[in-house]
Amino acid sequence: EVHLEQSGAEAKKPGESLRISCQASGYQFTSSWIGWVRQMPGKGLEWMGAVYPGDSDTTYSPTFQGQVTISADKSVNTAYLHWNSLKVSDTAVYYCARRLYDNDGFYLGMDSWGQGTLLTVSS
């Protein structure tokens, strides 16, 4: 069974750095993209970007390019989302999800999701 386990809730101050994690199990980690999605309080889903753990290739939404760094460590089956300098506006729940593709390369959707990591940034 595919499972994505995210790191716990964080409370940080503006300007601090942070890395949250998403550990995958139940499938070949290096063969599927992992995407990150932001959900600000009371708002909708925003696609941030994704990483392919097989070769660490990344793609970012223009909105989040340069604001966060997405990475993966295939030795521990874990994807990461990193901020160098947090802002109050980064307060949100962050989800990771597996981006599934079929053998012909067609995207099949984000089929498995982590439980979400709540990030609160406040002075």
Next chain:
Amino acid sequence: SYELTQPSSVSVSPGQTARITCSGDTLPKQYAYWYQQKPGQAPRLVIFKDNERPSGIPDRFSGSSSGTSVTLTISGVQPEDEADYYCQSADNNISMFGGGTKLTVL
């Protein structure tokens, strides 16, 4: 950049049919995907590639596509279908979500 536009809310009575639309210029060229999100839960994929259902999703959920719009149809709506629904598509390997539609079951 591009946008996917959804109505903010749809209301139906139990047993009726709910239709949630999503419009965007890339939809004639790219597949659409639909996610259900209940309060306090992670999203769940309910439709992929416009009209295919993942295993475990009830067959009252269906999807269709026409031109620049796609539609999620829930036939015989159940109280447990009350949730937020999001469409998703992609352009040049960049994914995008619609703004979400709150489905209220009266």
